[in-house]
Amino acid sequence: MNILVTGGAGFIGSNFCFYENEKHKDNRIICIDKLTYAGNLSTLKPLMDEPGFKFIKADICDRDTINEIFEKERPDIVVNFAAESHVDRSIEDPSVFLSTNITGTSVLMDASCKYGVKRFHQISTDEVYGDLPPDRPDLFFTEETPLHTSSPYSSSKAGADLLVMAYARTYDLPVSISRCSNNYGPYHFPEKLIPLMIINAMNDKPLPVYGKGENIRDWLYVEDHCKAVDMIIHSNIYGEVYNVGGHNEMKNIDIVKLICKELDKPESLITFVKDRKGHDLRYAIDPSKIQKDLGWKPETRFEEGIKKTIKWYKENKSWWEPIISGEYMDYYEKMYGNRR
Numbered sequence: 001m002n003i004l005v006t007g008g009a010g011f012i013g014s015n016f017c018f019y020e021n022e023k024h025k026d027n028r029i030i031c032i033d034k035l036t037y038a039g040n041l042s043t044l045k046p047l048m049d050e051p052g053f054k055f056i057k058a059d060i061c062d063r064d065t066i067n068e069i070f071e072k073e074r075p076d077i078v079v080n081f082a083a084e085s086h087v088d089r090s091i092e093d094p095s096v097f098l099s100t101n102i103t104g105t106s107v108l109m110d111a112s113c114k115y116g117v118k119r120f121h122q123i124s125t126d127e128v129y130g131d132l133p134p135d136r137p138d139l140f141f142t143e144e145t146p147l148h149t150s151s152p153y154s155s156s157k158a159g160a161d162l163l164v165m166a167y168a169r170t171y172d173l174p175v176s177i178s179r180c181s182n183n184y185g186p187y188h189f190p191e192k193l194i195p196l197m198i199i200n201a202m203n204d205k206p207l208p209v210y211g212k213g214e215n216i217r218d219w220l221y222v223e224d225h226c227k228a229v230d231m232i233i234h235s236n237i238y239g240e241v242y243n244v245g246g247h248n249e250m251k252n253i254d255i256v257k258l259i260c261k262e263l264d265k266p267e268s269l270i271t272f273v274k275d276r277k278g279h280d281l282r283y284a285i286d287p288s289k290i291q292k293d294l295g296w297k298p299e300t301r302f303e304e305g306i307k308k309t310i311k312w313y314k315e316n317k318s319w320w321e322p323i324i325s326g327e328y329m330d331y332y333e334k335m336y337g338n339r340r
């Protein structure tokens with residue numbers, strides 16, 4: 001079977017390529033990625049010599065190139081991880097989020113229709129549901145929760161989800177969608193909360209917590225997400241949406257304090273900075289549908305996952321040190337320079 005993975009040089013896509021390569025040795029993985037600031041080819045180095053793995057640098061918005069790739073590689077399954085993924089960047093400039101996340105998804109689905117792809121799986125996010133009140137711990141996002149987005153990022157992902165369901169109904173494209181909560185683990189780009197705090201703490205730099213740090217996210221170890229996607233794409237269920245999450249809600253401030261503790265760094269590094277515009281208060285997933293239909297459940301407890309993640313960042317400075325020099329420093333200065 002030929003599996004085309006887009007965005008495979010990013011955080012979750014690369015972890016998925018590793019997972020899939022290990023689990024299904026007989027499948028071919030064709031990984032395409034534009035290699036934006038968030039894509040890192042060095043991440044995929046261990047796979048480059050594998051006979052069942054092929055990397056192609058391509059933009060999912062480039063229709064001619066995408067059609068050529070489909071013509072040549074004849075994918076059976078397409079898994080679309082490629083996206084602009086950072087909320088803060090979407091607040092600064094939404095335009096690229098609209099083209100990659102919405103137009104790019106439609107270009108991939110047009111090619112999937114044309115070349116008879118057997119499954120198009122869209123990697124979505126719990127952020128399409130908006131947020132939940134922190135004082136109602138009894139409420140969770142289910143697949144029936146209305147889409148109610150807050151940021152240009154989540155709006156572009158919701159737009160893509162609506163298009164996916166429209167292609168299923170209009171063109172009979174066999175689709176599935178997964179909406180996952182916040183992931184953490186190896187190869188996570190250091191602009192996101194957990195890797196940013198680990199790396200800043202390791203470098204004795206201030207830890208910029210937005211607002212009061214009271215916002216809640218539902219954290220899932222990346223390998224558990226990969227397993228969920230693998231179970232969905234190899235199932236015989238089509239046209240369904242699955243929420244993926246592990247009932248692991250935590251306040252940002254508690255995560256940052258935990259990282260300080262694990263790294264033996266003082267909490268005095270924590271700096272409260274100006275809040276994110278439109279900041280979602282709480283995400284919390286009800287994963288009972290995927291548990292019931294496919295038997296998926298998370299395997300890594302947060303206490304164990306965060307230790308593994310911190311250890312990985314300690315042992316893989318050669319992966320992140322080049323990232324946090326150069327272009328990333330310009331981004332950091334722009335985002336955090338005057339943020340009081």
Ligand code: NAD
Pocket residue numbers: 006007008009010011012013032033034035036037038039040058059060061080081082083084085086100104123124125126157179180181182183184189
């Ligand atoms: P990431 O930013 O680390 O990786 C995105 C990858 O897509 C990068 O390698 C980038 O080069 C590539 N890309 C961007 N634009 C492209 C284009 N036009 N053509 C081809 N490739 C392009 O993101 P991530 O955290 O790995 O997220 C992957 C997917 O999972 C995204 O769709 C995101 O919305 C979704 N998601 C992420 C999380 C999370 O916690 N990180 C949670 C839920 C859902």
Ligand code: TYD
Pocket residue numbers: 086087088182191192193194196208209210211213215216217252276
């Ligand atoms: P992030 O990792 O950007 O993921 P998302 O916004 O998609 O959930 O942020 C996670 C939470 O951490 C979010 O509530 C914003 C907060 N945050 C900070 O407090 N400081 C930071 O420097 C960053 C990047 C995020």
